[in-house]
Amino acid sequence: MIKGSNVSLGALSEDTGSVLVSLGWGSPTGEGDADVSVLLLDQNGKVRSDTDFYFYNNPVAADGSVQLLGKTPTAHGDEDRISFDLTAVPSDVERIVVAASRYGEARFGELEDVRLTLADGAGEDLLHFAIDDADSVSAIIFGELYRRAEAWKFRAVGQGYATGLAGLATDFGVDIEDDAAAVEAQARESAAADDRADRPAPDPAPTPAPAEETDGRPSAPPTPETAVPAPRRSEDEAGRKKPAARPRTAKKKVTLPKVVKKPLAENDSWRPARLFPVSSLKSDRDRETRATSVLLSVMAQVPEFGRRLTAAFGAPAGRMETFTEVTLPHGDTPRRPDGVIRVERAGKLWTALVETKTNGNALKSDQVQAYMDIAARRGYEAVITVSNDVALEGSPLVDVKVDRRRKHKVGLWHLSWAEVAHQAQLLIRHEGVGNAAHAWLLQELLHYLQHDNSGCHGFQNMGPAWVPVRNGIDDETLCQGDLRALEVVESWERLVRQVCLGLGGELGQKVLPVQRTKRGTDPGARRSGLADRLCADGKLQAELRIEGTPGVLTVTADLRTGKLRTSIEIPAPGQGYPLSWAKRLVRHLSDAPADLHVETLVEGETGGPRGTLERLRPEPADLLPKDGTTRVTGFRLSLLKSMGSTRGNAETGFIRSVDDAVHRFYTTVVIHLDRTTPRQGPSRENTTTSA
Structure with a gap:
């Protein structure tokens, strides 16, 4: 489709009661990103209420008409998918606007292959729309679904906004909350609530307090374990009606439970009863x-x-x-x-x-x-x-x-x-479900899936080509074009995607493999190129982008040496002095492993001073170039460990060693680094939405 054109969905397919819209883009650096949003509009071209605005803080419609499904990597970059159940869209909704936005100073002109794809209920692509003129805008309306005579049509729009997500939403009648500090206050309130819940609760009040609202959504009713009486309010406070929460475009912070309660078992040999037991599974x-x-x-x-x-x-x-x-x-x-x-x-x-x-x-x-x-x-x-x-x-x-x-x-x-397992983790640990019983069911399901005896713990075999390829690399007999190397590359890609799913579910953040390919590159050709590189240097490499981290996490498996390297490059701050940067970095890494390798990245050279954290702790100045004139551009942090030798998922297997290496590096190193600047929009950009 071209900008401004429209088409009836019924003319393209008979299965359009539900459709899947995918917004995609690529980035030369692999680090470009954007988030999708959807607005339901009435006949006046405005939202009926703030809850008609769907985005990362409000991803699912209560009636199921809209659901943001999250990101998935493709050969050309990221793809963000949205599911629409058009049969469930309320009758007074005339148009559905599909948009995406970037943050701060980021613009769509920095991305490539910006596109929209719409598929029918069977997954067959019906239309494509490429946006080639995205430049200095931070938000784009890709297209809109609209009604005509009880039928749905799609229009390719391609309209840009320089005012970001908040400006776009405001133009359609969404009342944006301009107080960014409210997000921090909400996080502090949540932490204080956890502290209160840890203390013994006083006697319950005769009449339970009504459930409060958080971000416009009713909270779950209090359970006997966590219920605390509401503080007594004055008559003036009781008479004042609580104003409705307005959307915030800054991402909500999720406070995870603190410490798990101490079990009542006499010793570790006692096993809790499980809803889904796995001990009896024999075949x-x-x-x-x-x-x-x-x-x-x-x-x-x-x-x-x-x-x-x-x-x-x-x-x-x-x-x-x-x-x-x-x-x-x-x-x-x-x-x-x-x-x-x-x-x-x-x-x-x-x-x-x-x-x-x-x-x-x-x-x-x-x-x-x-x-x-x-x-x-x-x-x-x-x-x-x-x-x-x-x-x-x-x-x-x-x-x-x-x-x-x-x-x-x-x-x-x-x-x-x-x-x-990833979807179960996101729901029970980060997004929440309807009631405590549902959360318990999901927790039991997750325990079952992650048990070794269930047979459901994910991708677990690098395939029959793994051992011959390793042997070929050791004795230098593996030649480019060998199909076994291609099989290993495909297995490696599956493993990396699974590691991203596991880590993303635990963190409640997007974790995606970075694809550094040119527009139009065939996935098969890309994997063939990686297979040739494996034959030449004996290494498998992947890059993971974890939301909120200051750089891209790199995983390298060197099949010649049998070592796994996990690393991250941190850019130098825009202000201050190199010595201050080095001291601050070492201070932040006070709890990191002593064998962490730290290397200074310098301009115009392959590498600067380096050393282990154990050696650098007393003397951070050793990270600075000796001549004092070379410009420091950043730091590279790396951990090395031996990789598993077998192709499977056993304790000594390669798959488990990669998963353990990534999790160890994140939890012991990356988590201590400065977070990236909170994502904000340009003019209202200190705003955040909660719907």
Whole structure:
């Protein structure tokens, strides 16, 4: 599409009750980023209320019509996805604006390949819109969905805003909170509440206090363990109505629970009773059957979780029921998919067949093909595969044939167990669910998935090419073009994505692999180039961008030396003196490992002074160039450790050693560094929104 053009969604596909909009961009440095937002507008072109503004602080509509699904890496950069259930959009909403924004002094002109893609409920791309003239703007309206005669159309807009997210939202009637300090006050209030909850609670008041509102959302009702009486208010205070919270465009801070309560067990041999036990699992079939039932039952009982996992697959927001071991006719031999998901909304059914694998077992193409055929014949919408493997762009896990002559289209989607655990972690540890029972169910699910005996603990095998490639690198017989090197590169990419999911779920922050590729680069060609580099220098390398950190975290596996290096480069501050920078850095790293390597980055040279933290602690000045004239541009921090030798996920395996190295580096080094400047918009940029 070109700017200003429009098209009817019904003319492109018959499956547009739900659509998936993806906003994407790339960056030459791999560090460029933006966030998406959605506004629901009435016939006057304004939001009906502040809650019609959906962004990182308000990502999900209560009716399921809008859900921000977060970022996913692609071959060309990042892609931010939004799920729309158009059948659930209120009748008085005329237009849906889709936008994205950057922070502070960042502008869209620094990004490349800025684009929008819209797909139907089966995942088939319907339209593309590229924005080539983004320059000095910090926010862009990519496009809008709008109603015409009870049908939905899409218009390519491409309009830029120099006033950022806050300015864009204000133009559409959102009342922005201009007090940025309120975010800090909220964090302090939350911390104080934790302190009060740790103290013994006084006798409860005869009448419980009404639930307070935080950021415009009602909080969960108090439980007997945490309830404290509300402070007595004067008559004047009681008579004053609390003003409604206004949106803040600064990101909300999540305060995690403090210390876990001391268990009542007499000793460590006592094990708590689990809702989903794993001790009795003896065979792969047992693991597969129980894992399917556990996952599907929790999806049905915790609406936030079920919706989170299925929204990207085109499922509407509605009543969900799940089933296992269903028998469906298929020729002479009936088929029994591992599970079925059904969602009912307004009398219409959305159905997906589920095929599950655990313990590293591979999906079978003939099985998935049979389920695709059954789904097409019976009018089902999707087939969802779940396994330990992580899907890569342009490299499908299973090959299936789609009969294009069939009018009904079926979407084929994949979930890794690591993604399932990631979504559960985000909900219970950072975003919250409807009630305490739902949180407990998700916690039990997470405990089950992470147990070694469940078979669901993620990608766990570097593949049969791992040992031959390592041997070939050791004896220098591995040649460029060897397909086994390509297999190892693909496995490495899957491992890195899984590490990002695990760390992101724990932190509640975006953790994404950096893709440094030119626009239009084919994913297969990119991986072939990495395979040739592996043959030449014997190294696998990946870069991770963690939201809020001052640099990109680099992981390098040197297969020649058997060492893993995790590192981060910190740019020098814009003001001050090098000696002050060195002292401050060493002071911030007071709790970091003594064997941390610190290297000074200098202008025009390959490297400056370096040393271990143990040696530099008494003399930070040793980090400065001796001539006193060379300009210091930053510092590189690195940790080295031995990598696992086997291809699997055992204690001595390569996969676990990489995961442990990244987590150790972040928790012992990166967490102590100065955070990046809080993201702000330009003129109202000290604003933040909470909806």
